[in-house]
Amino acid sequence: MHDGSGRIHVQGLNKTFGPVHAVQDLSFTVQPGAVTGFLGPNGAGKTTALRMILGLVTPTSGTATINGVPFAELPNPGGVVGAVLDAHGFHPNRTARDHLLCYAAATNVPDGQVDRALELVGLGMAADRRVGGFSLGMRQRLALATALLGDPQVVVLDEPANGLDPEGIAWLRGFLQAFAAGGRTVLMSSHFLREIEHTVDRLVIISQGRCVYDGHIEELRAAEQSRALVQADSPDALVSKVQEAGFGVEHLPDGRLAVLGADSRTVADLALEAGVALYGMQDERIDLEQLFFRLTHGQFTGLTHYAPPASQVWARPGGPGQPGDGGSV
Numbered sequence: 128m129h130d131g132s133g134r135i136h137v138q139g140l141n142k143t144f145g146p147v148h149a150v151q152d153l154s155f156t157v158q159p160g161a162v163t164g165f166l167g168p169n170g171a172g173k174t175t176a177l178r179m180i181l182g183l184v185t186p187t188s189g190t191a192t193i194n195g196v197p198f199a200e201l202p203n204p205g206g207v208v209g210a211v212l213d214a215h216g217f218h219p220n221r222t223a224r225d226h227l228l229c230y231a232a233a234t235n236v237p238d239g240q241v242d243r244a245l246e247l248v249g250l251g252m253a254a255d256r257r258v259g260g261f262s263l264g265m266r267q268r269l270a271l272a273t274a275l276l277g278d279p280q281v282v283v284l285d286e287p288a289n290g291l292d293p294e295g296i297a298w299l300r301g302f303l304q305a306f307a308a309g310g311r312t313v314l315m316s317s318h319f320l321r322e323i324e325h326t327v328d329r330l331v332i333i334s335q336g337r338c339v340y341d342g343h344i345e346e347l348r349a350a351e352q353s354r355a356l357v358q359a360d361s362p363d364a365l366v367s368k369v370q371e372a373g374f375g376v377e378h379l380p381d382g383r384l385a386v387l388g389a390d391s392r393t394v395a396d397l398a399l400e401a402g403v404a405l406y407g408m409q410d411e412r413i414d415l416e417q418l419f420f421r422l423t424h425g426q427f428t429g430l431t432h433y434a435p436p437a438s439q440v441w442a443r444p445g446g447p448g449q450p451g452d453g454g455s456v
């Protein structure tokens with residue numbers, strides 16, 4: 128069933144619900160052999176985009192393909208793609224095994240796969256327990272088992288870590304990383320960076336339906352930087368001086384200057400050379416979470432080295448993630 132690619136390709140995808148632009152001109156590629164996080168705040172359009180990829184919502188315009196064809200045209204969709212969109216839709220009186228047997232029958236998967244899937248997600252011992260008594264973490268595992276039934280090449284998971292305790296998140300991380308390391312494709316959404324930052328290799332970040340970052344998480348991490356916040360008696364003179372020295376500068380709304388990549392001591396020395404008096408200084412570190420917040424709230428201007436190109440998509444030109452490249456692991 129596996130044609131060797133496992134690539135998800137989204138091109139110019141749009142979806143409007145009446146006046147709501149849920150997804151706007153969204154383009155990205157998900158490569159096999161890596162775990163890709165699909166990250167954005169609540170209401171960013173993640174679920175709508177995933178549902179379009181899975182053929183459950185019709186795009187207003189644009190395309191989403193898996194292995195080069197829309198989901199609906201896959202010859203054996205269950206053998207290519209496994210998905211979890213909701214971990215709450217289980218019949219409470221049914222056992223975990225019965226649930227998977229029903230699902231296997233509906234998707235032409237041999238019954239023998241059911242116990243294999245339960246073992247894979249660590250639910251072998253709970254196979255004959257009713258789902259009504261399952262914890263949220265167990266339901267998430269059962270949902271994952273459902274997605275894995277057909278031994279798919281690609282898994283698409285909407286908020287699979289939602290509600291998991293740290294142990295559950297660690298288990299999910301190990302499982303998905305091993306799954307991807309075998310050459311398969313994992314696309315998982317989350318609204319919470321901390322929840323997935325140690326799980327994913329790549330990130331597609333969306334905000335208000337648009338892609339604002341597409342690249343390796345390590346590249347985003349590399350953009351973490353320090354900045355010195357200073358109040359100067361002559362801001363223009365200080366801006367010229369620090370720019371001459373090769374630093375970027377941002378004007379903050381409160382009148383202070385933020386000198387990027389510099390510490391306060393360096394800025395103080397430059398100010399002295401320029402004859403500028405400083406009235407207050409503070410060192411600040413921009414971490415991954417702040418970068419995410421800036422990206423998703425349109426406050427990206429502080430990171431001048433990483434300004435997004437005209438398309439508004441922050442991706443390394445020619446880097447992994449561009450259509451046709453060879454993967455990221």
Ligand SMILES: Nc1ncnc2c1ncn2[C@@H]1O[C@H](COP(=O)(O)OP(=O)(O)OP(=O)(O)O)[C@@H](O)[C@H]1O
Pocket residue numbers: 144147148149167168169170171172173174175176318
């Ligand atoms: N069927 C629908 N009808 C009308 N509006 C919708 C519909 N589905 C989604 N929306 C709207 O589209 C926008 C994107 O919603 P979506 O559920 O895709 O976001 P999300 O990123 O998955 O959010 P969350 O993290 O909260 O699940 C929201 O404004 C939502 O209200």
